[in-house]
Amino acid sequence: MPIYSERQQNIAEQISDNDVTISNWRDWRWQLKNSVEKVETFERLLGIELDPMERGKIELTLKKFPLSITPYYLSLIDVEDFRNDPVFLQSFPMPEELEIGKKDMSDPLAEDKDSPAPGITHRYPDRVLFHISNVCSMYCRHCTRKRKVGDVDSIPAKEQIEQGLDYIRKNPVVRDVLLSGGDPLMLSDDYLDWVLTELRKIEHVQIVRIGTRMPVVLPYRITEDLINMLKKHHPVWINTHFNHPRELTASSREALRLLADAGIPLGNQSVLLAGINDCQRIMKSLVHKLVENRVRPYYLYQCDLSEGLSHFRTPVGKGVEIMEGLIGHTSGFAVPTYVIDAPGGGGKIPLNPNYLISLSTNKVVLRNYEGVITTYQEPEKYESSFCDRKCDECHLQLKLEDAEEFRSTGIETLLADYDDTISLTPEGNDRFERRNDD
Numbered sequence: 001m002p003i004y005s006e007r008q009q010n011i012a013e014q015i016s017d018n019d020v021t022i023s024n025w026r027d028w029r030w031q032l033k034n035s036v037e038k039v040e041t042f043e044r045l046l047g048i049e050l051d052p053m054e055r056g057k058i059e060l061t062l063k064k065f066p067l068s069i070t071p072y073y074l075s076l077i078d079v080e081d082f083r084n085d086p087v088f089l090q091s092f093p094m095p096e097e098l099e100i101g102k103k104d105m106s107d108p109l110a111e112d113k114d115s116p117a118p119g120i121t122h123r124y125p126d127r128v129l130f131h132i133s134n135v136c137s138m139y140c141r142h143c144t145r146k147r148k149v150g151d152v153d154s155i156p157a158k159e160q161i162e163q164g165l166d167y168i169r170k171n172p173v174v175r176d177v178l179l180s181g182g183d184p185l186m187l188s189d190d191y192l193d194w195v196l197t198e199l200r201k202i203e204h205v206q207i208v209r210i211g212t213r214m215p216v217v218l219p220y221r222i223t224e225d226l227i228n229m230l231k232k233h234h235p236v237w238i239n240t241h242f243n244h245p246r247e248l249t250a251s252s253r254e255a256l257r258l259l260a261d262a263g264i265p266l267g268n269q270s271v272l273l274a275g276i277n278d279c280q281r282i283m284k285s286l287v288h289k290l291v292e293n294r295v296r297p298y299y300l301y302q303c304d305l306s307e308g309l310s311h312f313r314t315p316v317g318k319g320v321e322i323m324e325g326l327i328g329h330t331s332g333f334a335v336p337t338y339v340i341d342a343p344g345g346g347g348k349i350p351l352n353p354n355y356l357i358s359l360s361t362n363k364v365v366l367r368n369y370e371g372v373i374t375t376y377q378e379p380e381k382y383e384s385s386f387c388d389r390k391c392d393e394c395h396l397q398l399k400l401e402d403a404e405e406f407r408s409t410g411i412e413t414l415l416a417d418y419d420d421t422i423s424l425t426p427e428g429n430d431r432f433e434r435r436n437d438d
C-alpha cells in the first residue's frame with residue numbers, strides 16, 4: 001500500500017525538517033497541526049512561484065476568506081499544471097472570490113433563518129440538519145457556508161449541542177438527523193460518541209447521517225478507533241464530497257474501504273464546478289470510481305448563490321447535459337440526482353432531462369437515452385379509488401410492521417402445528433442415497 005509519493009515525502013520533510021516518519025504523515029492530528037494557511041508556505045511546499053501582483057490580490061482575498069489545506073490534500077496537486085488542477089482550484093484563494101454578483105447572497109439557503117434551535121436547520125418534515133462543528137480540516141473555496149469559514153474556529157460548547165439535542169428530543173417528527181458543520185469528524189471520537197449516544201437514546205430517531213469531507217481531504221481521520229466507535233451506533237450513514245476522480249487516491253480508497261467494511265452505507269455529494277468537473281467525461285469517471293469503492297453517487301449540486309462563488313458557477317444546462325450523458329449510459333446506481341438547492345430555503349429541487357414527450361388518456365409517448373421514441377400503453381382497467389383515508393375499509397395491506405419470520409428448529413419443528421415436516425434425517429443417510437429420485 002503506497003503511503004508516500006515522492007511529493008508527499010518531500011512535503012513532509014520540509015514541514016518537519018527531515019525528521020518525519022510515515023506514522024507522522026498518517027496521523028490526522030499531525031496533518032491538522034501542519035495545515036497550510038499562508039500563501040508563502042503553499043508556494044514553498046509545492047515549489048511554485050506566483051508573481052507579486054497576483055500574490056497581492058490573493059492576500060486581499062485571504063482577509064475575507066481564509067486559506068487552509070492539509071499537507072495530504074496539498075500533495076495531490078499536479079505542480080506541472082497547477083492552474084488547471086482540481087485540487088488547487090478547490091483550495092487556493094482566487095481574487096474572483098471578491099467579486100460579489102448582484103444576486104449573490106451570504107446565506108442563500110436561509111439556513112440561519114430556518115433555525116428553531118442553535119445549530120439546527122429544520123426545513124423538511126421528518127429530518128433536521130444539526131451543525132455540531134464550526135471547523136473543517138480544509139477550507140473549500142466553493143463552500144456554500146463561506147460566510148462562516150474561519151469565523152468562530154471552535155467546536156460549539158456542549159450546552160449549545162445540548163440545546164440542539166433537546167429540540168430533537170421534543171420533536172417526535174424527527175426520524176433522521178444529519179450531522180453536519182463544519183465537519184463533524186473534526187470532533188474527537190469521545191465527543192462524537194457522546195453526541196451519537198444521546199441521539200440513539202431518542203426513540204423516534206431512526207437513522208443518523210454524517211456529512212464529512214474527511215475521506216477526501218484527510219483520509220487518515222478514518223481510524224480503526226473511529227470505526228469501532230461509529231459501529232456501535234448503527235444505523236449510521238455517511239455522505240462524503242468527492243468532486244474529481246483524481247481525489248480517489250490509495251489513501252482515500254483505504255478510508256472508504258474501512259467505512260464500507262464497517263457496514264456504513266456511503267454516499268457522495270458533488271458540486272458542479274466550472275473549470276473543475278463541468279465535463280461529461282470527468283463526471284462519468286468520477287461516478288465509476290465511486291461505485292468501485294462502494295460509494296453511491298447521491299447528489300450533484302448546482303453551485304449555490306453564495307457570495308464569492310460566481311467564478312465556479314455553470315449554467316444549469318451544463319448539469320442537464322451531464323445527466324443526459326449518465327442516465328441510461330451507465331449503471332443506474334452510479335447516477336446521482338442533480339439538484340438545485342432553492343434560494344430562500346425552498347430545499348433541494350431535482351432536475352432531469354425530459355423523457356416524457358406527450359400523453360393522451362390511454363398512451364404515453366417517451367424517448368429513451370438514445371433518442372428512440374417509444375410508447376407505453378396505459379392499463380385498460382384501473383379502478384382509481386377515492387382515498388378518503390378510511391384505511392380500515394381499504395383492501396391494501398396496511399399492516400406496516402415487519403412481517404414476522406418464524407423458524408423453528410429440531411424436534412420443535414415436528415411438534416409444531418404450523419410446520420409440515422414429518423421427519424428429520426441425518427445428513428449422508430445411506431438409505432436415502434439408494435432411493436430413486438423419480
Ligand SMILES: *Cc1c(COP(=O)(O)O)cnc(C)c1O
Pocket residue numbers: 121122123124127128129178348
Ligand atoms: C439537504 C438537506 C437535508 C437532507 O436532505 P435529503 O434530501 O434527505 O438528503 C436536510 N435538511 C437540510 C436543511 C438540507 O439542506
